[in-house]
Amino acid sequence: MTRYSVFSLVRNALSYHENWQRAWRSPEPKPEYDAVIVGGGGHGLGTAYYLAREFGINNVAVIEKGWLGGGNTGRNTTIVRSNYLWDESAGLYEHALKLWEGLSQELNFNIMFSQRGVMNLAHNLHDLRELNRRVHAIRLNGIDSEILNAQQVKTEAPILNVSPDSRYPIMGASMQRRGGTARHDAVAWGYARAADARGVDIIQQCEVTGLTVRNGRIEGVETTRGRIKAKTVGVVVAGHSSVLANMAGFRMPIESNPLQALVSDPIKPVLDCVVMSSAVHVYVSQSDKGEMVIGAGSDAHVSYSQRGGFDIIEGIMGALCELVPMVSRLKLMRQWAGIVDVTPDRSPIIGRTPVEGLFFNCGWGTGGFKATPGSAHVFAATLARDEPHPLAAPFSLDRFRTGHLIDEAGAAAVAH
Amino acid sequence: MFLIECPWCGPRQQTEFHCHGEAHVTRPADPDAISDAEWADYVFNRTNPKGMHYERWVHSHGCRRWFNVARDTVTDRILAVYRMGEKVPKVTP
Numbered sequence: 382m383t384r385y386s387v388f389s390l391v392r393n394a395l396s397y398h399e400n401w402q403r404a405w406r407s408p409e410p411k412p413e414y415d416a417v418i419v420g421g422g423g424h425g426l427g428t429a430y431y432l433a434r435e436f437g438i439n440n441v442a443v444i445e446k447g448w449l450g451g452g453n454t455g456r457n458t459t460i461v462r463s464n465y466l467w468d469e470s471a472g473l474y475e476h477a478l479k480l481w482e483g484l485s486q487e488l489n490f491n492i493m494f495s496q497r498g499v500m501n502l503a504h505n506l507h508d509l510r511e512l513n514r515r516v517h518a519i520r521l522n523g524i525d526s527e528i529l530n531a532q533q534v535k536t537e538a539p540i541l542n543v544s545p546d547s548r549y550p551i552m553g554a555s556m557q558r559r560g561g562t563a564r565h566d567a568v569a570w571g572y573a574r575a576a577d578a579r580g581v582d583i584i585q586q587c588e589v590t591g592l593t594v595r596n597g598r599i600e601g602v603e604t605t606r607g608r609i610k611a612k613t614v615g616v617v618v619a620g621h622s623s624v625l626a627n628m629a630g631f632r633m634p635i636e637s638n639p640l641q642a643l644v645s646d647p648i649k650p651v652l653d654c655v656v657m658s659s660a661v662h663v664y665v666s667q668s669d670k671g672e673m674v675i676g677a678g679s680d681a682h683v684s685y686s687q688r689g690g691f692d693i694i695e696g697i698m699g700a701l702c703e704l705v706p707m708v709s710r711l712k713l714m715r716q717w718a719g720i721v722d723v724t725p726d727r728s729p730i731i732g733r734t735p736v737e738g739l740f741f742n743c744g745w746g747t748g749g750f751k752a753t754p755g756s757a758h759v760f761a762a763t764l765a766r767d768e769p770h771p772l773a774a775p776f777s778l779d780r781f782r783t784g785h786l787i788d789e790a791g792a793a794a795v796a797h
Numbered sequence: 798m799f800l801i802e803c804p805w806c807g808p809r810q811q812t813e814f815h816c817h818g819e820a821h822v823t824r825p826a827d828p829d830a831i832s833d834a835e836w837a838d839y840v841f842n843r844t845n846p847k848g849m850h851y852e853r854w855v856h857s858h859g860c861r862r863w864f865n866v867a868r869d870t871v872t873d874r875i876l877a878v879y880r881m882g883e884k885v886p887k888v889t890p
Contacts, residue, residue: 623844624847
């Protein structure tokens with residue numbers, strides 16, 4: 382792997398940028414690997430990277446049915462934060478945030494991580510009390526978080542309508558200044574390039590059509606490019622987790638829904654932090670290109686269509702025009718949906734399954750992007766040691782049997 | 798967004814309805830007699846298929862009655878609508 386640096390940039394400029402090395406190879410799949418990762422999104426590619434870098438397991442394949450980062454990794458609103466209420470979640474997401482902070486340097490790939498701050502708005506007294514409670518809980522876990530009053534909110538984000546007469550009056554907000562955004566495609570590409578450099582085979586356009594299970598043990602995967610043997614298989618396929626579980630003969634506590642997002646035409650800088658409102662379920666930030674990036678809600682019915690309902694867009698834009706009146710003058714350029722895997726407690730599932738050697742990392746629902754490095758790291762540790770990483774242990778599939786749920790649905794209302 | 802044929806009101810747009818998830822999930826007759834794993838399967842696990850899904854809808858902003866829908870989760874096409882208690886229709890996407 383050629384290191385990217387200002388010198389390599391100058392050198393390649395002299396040859397009109399025609400001699401850049403490919404960022405990763407496109408190898409033919411080998412008949413057998415030590416570990417196979419199903420799913421070439423950020424979480425899957427990151428898992429392969431940490432397996433190779435930290436646990437010395439280089440004979441790894443990442444199998445992707447489409448293209449890298451073409452699923453939810455490329456369909457989210459790129460928000461990164463770790464202000465979760467419960468200790469288990471705080472541990473996991475803060476682990477991720479700490480890895481985000483050094484990720485560009487570690488991967489030698491600019492993931493454009495920008496700690497511009499994430500604000501959660503309170504629209505009534507109850508919201509404000511709840512945010513206060515959360516801020517204190519978060520700070521007790523050693524994670525930065527603070528409460529802003531309405532005037533401070535206005536100073537942070539002047540485009541917000543803080544009038545007490547507005548439909549959604551703003552009474553205050555919580556703010557995590559270490560939160561922010563990252564370039565989502567770059568996360569997939571950076572992990573892919575760094576994993577490939579350590580010998581990981583990244584196989585695109587290759588769909589897993591079956592999981593080979595014998596006597597309760599995984600033996601490999603059937604794909605559209607033939608059979609691949611592996612004693613360890615990690616499945617990181619987000620919305621398709623139930624489909625893969627079905628191939629192995631068990632059921633998951635997951636339902637798949639389309640979650641939508643949209644971007645406006647690019648405008649001059651007007652917003653330098655992320656604004657979220659759980660009550661009206663809207664989140665908005667401005668990309669480096671100037672587009673307003675708007676996250677909407679998910680449809681309530683099961684769907685794999687990667688298209689959301691227009692009523693969701695109508696609902697979100699109505700609320701956003703009240704919160705940020707200038708938005709009514711913008712045109713929306715693109716709208717899309719990703720299929721999110723939602724669990725009953727809105728917390729992920731990481732670890733063992735009823736099949737030995739087969740591990741799942743799923744259930745990230747509407748908020749998986751922020752966790753990418755942490756999720757990948759603890760999952761790699763789980764695969765390498767054949768036992769859950771301490772931070773991943775509470776997120777076992779078995780918690781639905783024992784009843785030890787991590788109820789972020791109740792803790793954070795809707796936004797994650 | 799799609800049109801849903803309410804068995805009582807006829808075709809109406811989806812925003813009048815609410816989806817309440819998978820249909821035909823039967824509560825175990827004697828919860829005390831089954832294991833925690835079986836109870837968890839009833840409470841939490843769902844089929845979540847990529848293909849035919851049998852699900853419950855309620856016409857919230859209309860007649861407020863419940864019914865079942867057979868829908869292809871890949872295309873969102875509705876292939877059958879049937880009333881509560883009626884036999885599950887055999888449909889293929």
